[in-house]
Amino acid sequence: MKKDLIFIIGSSGHAKVIIDIVEKEGKYEIAGLIDSYKNKGEETLGYKIIGTEKDLPQLLASFPGASIIIAIGDNWIRHLVKEKITAIAPELKFASTIHPSAQIAKNVKIGKGVVIMAGAIVNSESTIGDFTIINTKAAIDHDGTMMRFSSLAPGVTAGGNVTIGEFSAISIGASIKHNISIGNHAVIGAGSIVLNNCNNNVIMYGVPAKEIRNREVGERYL
Template sequence: MKKIVLIGAGGHCKVIVDLIESLKEYYIFGVTDKKKWGTILNYKIVGDDSELENIYKSGVHYAFICVGTISNLSIRNKIYSKLKNIGFNIPVLIHKGAIASPYAHIEEGTCVMAGVVVNAGSHIGKNCIINTGSVIEHDCKIGDNTHISPNVALSGGTKVGNNTHIGIGSSVIQNIRIGNNVTVGAGAVVIDDIPDNVVSVGVPSKIIKIKK
Protein backbone atom coordinates (compact mmCIF):
# COMPACT_ATOMS: atom_id res chain seq x y z
CA MET A 1 0.00 0.00 0.00
CA LYS A 2 1.14 3.56 -0.70
CA LYS A 3 2.04 5.62 2.35
CA ILE A 4 0.18 8.93 2.60
CA VAL A 5 0.36 11.82 5.06
CA LEU A 6 -2.69 13.98 5.72
CA ILE A 7 -2.49 17.75 6.29
CA GLY A 8 -4.85 19.19 8.91
CA ALA A 9 -6.57 17.38 11.80
CA GLY A 10 -10.00 19.02 11.78
CA GLY A 11 -13.42 17.59 11.00
CA HIS A 12 -12.74 17.39 7.26
CA CYS A 13 -9.80 15.10 8.01
CA LYS A 14 -12.20 12.55 9.54
CA VAL A 15 -14.13 12.36 6.27
CA ILE A 16 -10.91 12.02 4.25
CA VAL A 17 -9.81 9.18 6.53
CA ASP A 18 -13.11 7.42 5.85
CA LEU A 19 -12.68 7.99 2.11
CA ILE A 20 -9.11 6.64 2.08
CA GLU A 21 -10.09 3.59 4.12
CA SER A 22 -12.85 2.88 1.58
CA LEU A 23 -10.23 2.62 -1.19
CA LYS A 24 -7.82 0.19 0.49
CA GLU A 25 -5.01 1.64 -1.63
CA TYR A 26 -3.18 3.86 0.87
CA TYR A 27 -1.65 3.40 4.30
CA ILE A 28 -2.15 6.54 6.42
CA PHE A 29 1.27 7.33 7.89
CA GLY A 30 -0.08 10.10 10.08
CA VAL A 31 -1.47 13.62 10.16
CA THR A 32 0.26 16.99 10.45
CA ASP A 33 -1.43 19.79 12.34
CA LYS A 34 -0.46 23.00 14.11
CA LYS A 35 -1.28 21.48 17.50
CA LYS A 36 1.55 18.96 16.86
CA TRP A 37 0.31 16.11 19.05
CA GLY A 38 -2.62 13.79 19.74
CA THR A 39 -4.63 11.52 17.46
CA ILE A 40 -7.58 11.73 15.08
CA LEU A 41 -9.63 8.58 14.48
CA ASN A 42 -6.71 6.62 15.95
CA TYR A 43 -4.16 8.10 13.53
CA LYS A 44 -1.24 9.89 15.13
CA ILE A 45 -0.51 13.58 14.67
CA VAL A 46 3.15 13.45 13.69
CA GLY A 47 4.03 17.14 14.03
CA ASP A 48 3.21 20.35 12.21
CA ASP A 49 3.82 21.25 8.56
CA SER A 50 7.50 21.95 9.28
CA GLU A 51 7.93 18.15 9.41
CA LEU A 52 6.74 17.57 5.85
CA GLU A 53 10.16 17.57 4.19
CA ASN A 54 11.46 15.01 6.71
CA ILE A 55 8.33 12.89 6.20
CA TYR A 56 8.91 12.93 2.44
CA LYS A 57 12.58 11.98 2.89
CA SER A 58 11.52 9.08 5.11
CA GLY A 59 9.73 7.49 2.13
CA VAL A 60 6.19 8.88 2.40
CA HIS A 61 5.63 10.26 -1.11
CA TYR A 62 1.85 10.85 -1.10
CA ALA A 63 0.02 13.64 0.72
CA PHE A 64 -3.49 15.04 0.87
CA ILE A 65 -4.90 18.34 2.12
CA CYS A 66 -7.55 17.89 4.82
CA VAL A 67 -8.27 21.56 5.49
CA GLY A 68 -11.99 21.94 4.79
CA THR A 69 -14.45 24.81 5.12
CA ILE A 70 -12.48 27.98 5.81
CA SER A 71 -13.14 31.64 5.10
CA ASN A 72 -9.87 32.02 3.21
CA LEU A 73 -9.47 29.34 0.54
CA SER A 74 -5.99 30.66 -0.30
CA ILE A 75 -4.71 28.66 2.69
CA ARG A 76 -5.41 25.46 0.75
CA ASN A 77 -3.51 26.87 -2.25
CA LYS A 78 -0.47 27.63 -0.08
CA ILE A 79 -0.43 24.10 1.34
CA TYR A 80 -0.84 22.63 -2.15
CA SER A 81 2.13 24.63 -3.46
CA LYS A 82 4.29 23.59 -0.50
CA LEU A 83 3.50 19.91 -1.02
CA LYS A 84 4.28 20.11 -4.74
CA ASN A 85 7.55 21.94 -4.09
CA ILE A 86 8.64 19.20 -1.69
CA GLY A 87 7.81 16.59 -4.32
CA PHE A 88 4.70 14.89 -2.92
CA ASN A 89 2.21 13.16 -5.19
CA ILE A 90 -1.28 14.49 -4.45
CA PRO A 91 -3.80 11.93 -5.71
CA VAL A 92 -7.42 12.14 -6.77
CA LEU A 93 -9.54 10.49 -4.05
CA ILE A 94 -12.97 9.19 -5.08
CA HIS A 95 -15.04 7.46 -2.41
CA LYS A 96 -16.28 3.97 -3.26
CA GLY A 97 -19.77 5.28 -2.59
CA ALA A 98 -19.51 8.00 -5.26
CA ILE A 99 -20.42 7.71 -8.94
CA ALA A 100 -17.96 9.38 -11.31
CA SER A 101 -18.44 8.92 -15.04
CA PRO A 102 -15.42 7.58 -16.94
CA TYR A 103 -16.15 10.46 -19.33
CA ALA A 104 -15.55 13.06 -16.60
CA HIS A 105 -12.07 14.46 -15.88
CA ILE A 106 -10.96 15.08 -12.29
CA GLU A 107 -7.56 16.62 -11.54
CA GLU A 108 -5.05 15.91 -8.77
CA GLY A 109 -5.71 16.84 -5.16
CA THR A 110 -9.48 16.70 -5.54
CA CYS A 111 -11.65 14.60 -3.25
CA VAL A 112 -15.06 13.26 -4.28
CA MET A 113 -17.07 12.25 -1.23
CA ALA A 114 -19.67 9.54 -0.62
CA GLY A 115 -22.95 9.92 -2.48
CA VAL A 116 -21.60 12.33 -5.10
CA VAL A 117 -22.56 11.99 -8.76
CA VAL A 118 -20.22 13.42 -11.42
CA ASN A 119 -21.72 13.01 -14.85
CA ALA A 120 -20.20 12.72 -18.32
CA GLY A 121 -18.34 15.62 -19.87
CA SER A 122 -17.65 17.37 -16.56
CA HIS A 123 -14.20 18.72 -15.69
CA ILE A 124 -13.14 19.33 -12.09
CA GLY A 125 -9.87 21.15 -11.44
CA LYS A 126 -7.06 20.67 -8.93
CA ASN A 127 -7.36 20.70 -5.13
CA CYS A 128 -11.17 20.78 -5.03
CA ILE A 129 -13.64 19.42 -2.49
CA ILE A 130 -16.73 17.82 -4.02
CA ASN A 131 -18.61 17.19 -0.82
CA THR A 132 -21.11 14.59 0.33
CA GLY A 133 -24.17 14.01 -1.83
CA SER A 134 -23.53 16.77 -4.36
CA VAL A 135 -24.50 16.41 -8.03
CA ILE A 136 -22.24 17.66 -10.82
CA GLU A 137 -24.27 17.28 -13.99
CA HIS A 138 -23.03 16.76 -17.53
CA ASP A 139 -20.56 19.23 -19.03
CA CYS A 140 -19.97 21.24 -15.84
CA LYS A 141 -16.58 22.96 -15.51
CA ILE A 142 -15.18 23.59 -12.02
CA GLY A 143 -11.94 25.52 -11.52
CA ASP A 144 -9.08 24.88 -9.09
CA ASN A 145 -9.37 24.98 -5.29
CA THR A 146 -13.15 25.22 -5.27
CA HIS A 147 -15.44 23.72 -2.62
CA ILE A 148 -18.79 22.30 -3.70
CA SER A 149 -20.58 21.77 -0.37
CA PRO A 150 -22.86 18.86 0.61
CA ASN A 151 -26.09 18.45 -1.35
CA VAL A 152 -25.27 21.12 -3.94
CA ALA A 153 -26.82 20.55 -7.37
CA LEU A 154 -25.06 21.99 -10.43
CA SER A 155 -27.19 21.62 -13.56
CA GLY A 156 -25.70 20.76 -16.93
CA GLY A 157 -23.18 23.16 -18.41
CA THR A 158 -22.59 25.14 -15.21
CA LYS A 159 -19.17 26.80 -14.99
CA VAL A 160 -17.62 27.61 -11.59
CA GLY A 161 -14.33 29.49 -11.28
CA ASN A 162 -11.27 29.11 -9.05
CA ASN A 163 -11.24 29.59 -5.26
CA THR A 164 -15.03 29.59 -5.03
CA HIS A 165 -17.26 28.15 -2.30
CA ILE A 166 -20.76 26.98 -3.18
CA GLY A 167 -22.69 26.70 0.11
CA ILE A 168 -24.53 23.67 1.39
CA GLY A 169 -27.78 22.78 -0.36
CA SER A 170 -27.46 25.36 -3.14
CA SER A 171 -28.95 24.80 -6.59
CA VAL A 172 -27.65 26.24 -9.84
CA ILE A 173 -29.67 26.14 -13.06
CA GLN A 174 -28.18 25.05 -16.38
CA ASN A 175 -25.43 26.97 -18.20
CA ILE A 176 -24.82 29.46 -15.37
CA ARG A 177 -21.35 30.99 -14.98
CA ILE A 178 -20.05 31.62 -11.45
CA GLY A 179 -16.77 33.51 -11.23
CA ASN A 180 -13.52 33.26 -9.30
CA ASN A 181 -13.32 33.95 -5.55
CA VAL A 182 -17.10 33.78 -5.09
CA THR A 183 -19.09 32.68 -2.05
CA VAL A 184 -22.61 31.40 -2.69
CA GLY A 185 -24.60 31.18 0.53
CA ALA A 186 -26.23 28.05 1.91
CA GLY A 187 -29.51 27.12 0.24
CA ALA A 188 -29.16 29.67 -2.55
CA VAL A 189 -30.90 29.23 -5.90
CA VAL A 190 -28.69 30.64 -8.64
CA ILE A 191 -30.57 31.65 -11.80
CA ASP A 192 -28.23 34.41 -13.09
CA ASP A 193 -24.48 34.54 -13.76
CA ILE A 194 -22.32 35.69 -10.83
CA PRO A 195 -19.15 37.76 -11.46
CA ASP A 196 -15.79 37.42 -9.70
CA ASN A 197 -15.09 38.46 -6.10
CA VAL A 198 -18.58 38.64 -4.63
CA VAL A 199 -20.87 37.04 -2.03
CA SER A 200 -24.29 36.00 -3.34
CA VAL A 201 -27.14 34.62 -1.22
CA GLY A 202 -30.86 33.94 -1.26
CA VAL A 203 -33.70 32.61 -3.40
CA PRO A 204 -33.13 33.70 -6.08
CA SER A 205 -29.51 34.45 -5.28
CA LYS A 206 -28.49 38.13 -5.20
CA ILE A 207 -25.11 39.80 -4.68
CA ILE A 208 -24.85 41.28 -1.19
CA LYS A 209 -21.14 42.02 -0.91
CA ILE A 210 -18.07 42.70 -3.04
CA LYS A 211 -14.91 41.04 -1.74
CA LYS A 212 -11.76 43.12 -1.41
Protein backbone atom coordinates in the same frame (compact mmCIF):
# COMPACT_ATOMS: atom_id res chain seq x y z
CA MET B 1 -1.02 -5.84 -2.63
CA LYS B 2 1.05 -3.20 -0.85
CA LYS B 3 -0.76 0.13 -0.71
CA ASP B 4 0.85 3.48 -1.48
CA LEU B 5 1.47 5.64 1.57
CA ILE B 6 -0.24 8.93 2.15
CA PHE B 7 0.14 11.82 4.62
CA ILE B 8 -2.90 13.88 5.48
CA ILE B 9 -2.26 17.57 6.18
CA GLY B 10 -4.70 18.70 8.88
CA SER B 11 -6.60 16.83 11.59
CA SER B 12 -9.90 18.69 11.94
CA GLY B 13 -13.47 17.66 11.02
CA HIS B 14 -12.67 17.79 7.30
CA ALA B 15 -9.69 15.49 7.93
CA LYS B 16 -12.01 13.03 9.70
CA VAL B 17 -14.15 12.77 6.56
CA ILE B 18 -11.06 12.33 4.37
CA ILE B 19 -9.69 9.59 6.63
CA ASP B 20 -12.96 7.69 6.17
CA ILE B 21 -12.82 8.11 2.37
CA VAL B 22 -9.20 6.97 2.17
CA GLU B 23 -9.95 3.90 4.31
CA LYS B 24 -13.05 2.96 2.29
CA GLU B 25 -11.37 3.58 -1.06
CA GLY B 26 -8.61 1.19 0.03
CA LYS B 27 -6.00 2.58 -2.35
CA TYR B 28 -3.69 4.26 0.19
CA GLU B 29 -2.39 3.52 3.66
CA ILE B 30 -2.34 6.57 5.93
CA ALA B 31 1.24 7.01 7.23
CA GLY B 32 0.17 9.77 9.62
CA LEU B 33 -1.28 13.24 10.03
CA ILE B 34 0.66 16.48 9.72
CA ASP B 35 -0.56 19.44 11.74
CA SER B 36 1.42 22.54 12.74
CA TYR B 37 -1.13 23.57 15.39
CA LYS B 38 -1.39 20.39 17.46
CA ASN B 39 1.09 18.31 19.46
CA LYS B 40 2.91 15.35 18.00
CA GLY B 41 1.28 12.11 19.17
CA GLU B 42 -2.28 13.51 19.38
CA GLU B 43 -4.72 11.26 17.50
CA THR B 44 -7.66 11.67 15.13
CA LEU B 45 -9.70 8.53 14.34
CA GLY B 46 -6.75 6.37 15.42
CA TYR B 47 -4.08 8.14 13.33
CA LYS B 48 -1.28 10.05 15.05
CA ILE B 49 0.05 13.50 14.30
CA ILE B 50 3.61 12.70 13.29
CA GLY B 51 4.96 16.19 12.65
CA THR B 52 4.49 19.65 11.26
CA GLU B 53 4.81 20.96 7.70
CA LYS B 54 8.48 21.74 8.40
CA ASP B 55 9.12 18.01 9.03
CA LEU B 56 7.95 17.10 5.50
CA PRO B 57 11.40 16.68 3.85
CA GLN B 58 12.48 14.33 6.65
CA LEU B 59 9.15 12.44 6.61
CA LEU B 60 9.36 11.99 2.83
CA ALA B 61 12.91 10.65 3.22
CA SER B 62 11.62 8.11 5.78
CA PHE B 63 8.57 7.20 3.66
CA PRO B 64 9.81 7.46 0.06
CA GLY B 65 7.11 7.78 -2.58
CA ALA B 66 4.42 8.88 -0.11
CA SER B 67 1.72 11.25 -1.42
CA ILE B 68 -0.13 14.11 0.28
CA ILE B 69 -3.76 15.10 0.68
CA ILE B 70 -4.48 18.56 2.11
CA ALA B 71 -7.45 18.22 4.47
CA ILE B 72 -8.37 21.90 4.75
CA GLY B 73 -11.90 22.92 3.80
CA ASP B 74 -11.36 26.66 3.17
CA ASN B 75 -10.40 27.06 -0.49
CA TRP B 76 -7.95 29.93 -0.07
CA ILE B 77 -6.23 28.48 3.02
CA ARG B 78 -5.88 25.13 1.21
CA HIS B 79 -4.11 27.02 -1.58
CA LEU B 80 -1.78 28.86 0.84
CA VAL B 81 -0.86 25.58 2.53
CA LYS B 82 -0.24 23.95 -0.86
CA GLU B 83 2.11 26.79 -1.83
CA LYS B 84 3.89 26.63 1.55
CA ILE B 85 4.48 22.87 1.57
CA THR B 86 5.53 22.83 -2.09
CA ALA B 87 8.19 25.42 -1.20
CA ILE B 88 9.39 23.24 1.72
CA ALA B 89 9.32 19.97 -0.27
CA PRO B 90 9.14 20.61 -4.06
CA GLU B 91 9.07 16.87 -4.85
CA LEU B 92 5.65 16.43 -3.18
CA LYS B 93 3.06 14.28 -4.99
CA PHE B 94 -0.61 15.14 -4.40
CA ALA B 95 -3.21 12.36 -4.38
CA SER B 96 -6.95 12.51 -5.01
CA THR B 97 -9.45 10.38 -3.10
CA ILE B 98 -12.97 9.33 -4.10
CA HIS B 99 -15.51 7.67 -1.81
CA PRO B 100 -16.66 4.34 -3.32
CA SER B 101 -20.30 5.47 -3.11
CA ALA B 102 -19.64 8.49 -5.37
CA GLN B 103 -20.88 8.14 -8.95
CA ILE B 104 -18.37 9.25 -11.55
CA ALA B 105 -19.79 9.14 -15.09
CA LYS B 106 -18.15 8.62 -18.47
CA ASN B 107 -15.33 10.90 -19.70
CA VAL B 108 -14.95 12.77 -16.43
CA LYS B 109 -11.52 14.33 -15.85
CA ILE B 110 -10.36 14.59 -12.24
CA GLY B 111 -7.23 16.53 -11.29
CA LYS B 112 -4.78 16.07 -8.42
CA GLY B 113 -5.47 16.84 -4.76
CA VAL B 114 -9.23 16.36 -5.29
CA VAL B 115 -11.58 15.02 -2.59
CA ILE B 116 -14.95 13.54 -3.64
CA MET B 117 -17.15 12.52 -0.72
CA ALA B 118 -19.88 9.94 -0.08
CA GLY B 119 -22.91 10.03 -2.36
CA ALA B 120 -21.50 12.71 -4.69
CA ILE B 121 -22.37 12.59 -8.40
CA VAL B 122 -20.14 13.89 -11.18
CA ASN B 123 -21.92 13.48 -14.48
CA SER B 124 -20.57 12.82 -17.99
CA GLU B 125 -17.77 14.88 -19.55
CA SER B 126 -17.27 17.07 -16.48
CA THR B 127 -13.84 18.44 -15.56
CA ILE B 128 -12.92 18.57 -11.90
CA GLY B 129 -9.87 20.78 -11.40
CA ASP B 130 -6.92 20.35 -9.05
CA PHE B 131 -7.46 20.70 -5.28
CA THR B 132 -11.26 20.93 -5.52
CA ILE B 133 -13.71 19.45 -3.00
CA ILE B 134 -17.05 17.82 -3.81
CA ASN B 135 -18.74 17.34 -0.46
CA THR B 136 -21.24 14.74 0.75
CA LYS B 137 -24.21 14.27 -1.63
CA ALA B 138 -23.23 17.18 -3.88
CA ALA B 139 -23.87 16.78 -7.62
CA ILE B 140 -22.48 18.44 -10.71
CA ASP B 141 -24.24 17.42 -13.89
CA HIS B 142 -22.98 16.78 -17.44
CA ASP B 143 -20.29 18.98 -18.99
CA GLY B 144 -19.65 20.77 -15.69
CA THR B 145 -16.38 22.47 -14.86
CA MET B 146 -14.90 23.08 -11.45
CA MET B 147 -11.79 25.20 -11.67
CA ARG B 148 -8.87 24.73 -9.28
CA PHE B 149 -9.46 25.16 -5.53
CA SER B 150 -13.25 25.52 -5.91
CA SER B 151 -15.71 23.58 -3.75
CA LEU B 152 -19.25 22.26 -3.55
CA ALA B 153 -20.61 22.03 0.03
CA PRO B 154 -22.88 19.14 1.11
CA GLY B 155 -26.09 18.79 -0.89
CA VAL B 156 -25.24 21.28 -3.65
CA THR B 157 -26.97 20.62 -6.99
CA ALA B 158 -25.41 22.05 -10.14
CA GLY B 159 -27.19 21.49 -13.48
CA GLY B 160 -25.57 20.68 -16.83
CA ASN B 161 -22.90 22.96 -18.33
CA VAL B 162 -22.27 24.83 -15.07
CA THR B 163 -18.83 26.38 -14.54
CA ILE B 164 -17.48 27.17 -11.08
CA GLY B 165 -14.53 29.58 -11.14
CA GLU B 166 -11.29 29.10 -9.26
CA PHE B 167 -11.39 29.47 -5.44
CA SER B 168 -15.18 29.82 -5.48
CA ALA B 169 -17.35 28.11 -2.86
CA ILE B 170 -20.91 26.94 -3.37
CA SER B 171 -22.41 26.70 0.12
CA ILE B 172 -24.52 24.00 1.66
CA GLY B 173 -27.73 23.06 -0.17
CA ALA B 174 -27.44 25.67 -2.95
CA SER B 175 -28.80 24.86 -6.42
CA ILE B 176 -27.43 26.24 -9.67
CA LYS B 177 -29.47 26.23 -12.87
CA HIS B 178 -27.97 24.66 -16.02
CA ASN B 179 -25.66 26.78 -18.24
CA ILE B 180 -24.74 29.14 -15.36
CA SER B 181 -21.23 30.45 -14.86
CA ILE B 182 -19.88 31.34 -11.41
CA GLY B 183 -16.83 33.62 -11.44
CA ASN B 184 -13.56 33.30 -9.53
CA HIS B 185 -13.31 33.91 -5.75
CA ALA B 186 -17.12 34.01 -5.47
CA VAL B 187 -19.26 32.60 -2.65
CA ILE B 188 -22.81 31.39 -3.23
CA GLY B 189 -24.64 31.41 0.13
CA ALA B 190 -26.30 28.44 1.78
CA GLY B 191 -29.65 27.38 0.31
CA SER B 192 -29.50 29.74 -2.66
CA ILE B 193 -31.14 29.14 -6.03
CA VAL B 194 -28.83 30.59 -8.67
CA LEU B 195 -30.59 31.55 -11.90
CA ASN B 196 -28.11 34.17 -13.22
CA ASN B 197 -24.37 34.20 -13.79
CA CYS B 198 -22.22 35.31 -10.85
CA ASN B 199 -19.31 37.78 -11.23
CA ASN B 200 -15.80 37.39 -9.86
CA ASN B 201 -15.18 38.33 -6.19
CA VAL B 202 -18.80 38.61 -5.05
CA ILE B 203 -21.10 37.02 -2.48
CA MET B 204 -24.45 36.05 -3.94
CA TYR B 205 -27.34 34.47 -2.08
CA GLY B 206 -31.10 34.13 -1.72
CA VAL B 207 -34.01 32.63 -3.69
CA PRO B 208 -33.50 33.63 -6.42
CA ALA B 209 -29.87 34.51 -5.62
CA LYS B 210 -28.84 38.17 -5.92
CA GLU B 211 -25.41 39.78 -5.74
CA ILE B 212 -25.11 40.95 -2.10
CA ARG B 213 -21.63 42.50 -1.91
CA ASN B 214 -18.05 42.25 -3.11
CA ARG B 215 -15.58 40.04 -1.31
CA GLU B 216 -11.82 40.19 -0.93
CA VAL B 217 -9.64 37.33 -2.15
CA GLY B 218 -9.25 34.95 0.79
CA GLU B 219 -12.11 36.37 2.90
CA ARG B 220 -13.37 33.70 5.33
CA TYR B 221 -16.74 32.09 4.52
CA LEU B 222 -16.84 28.99 6.76
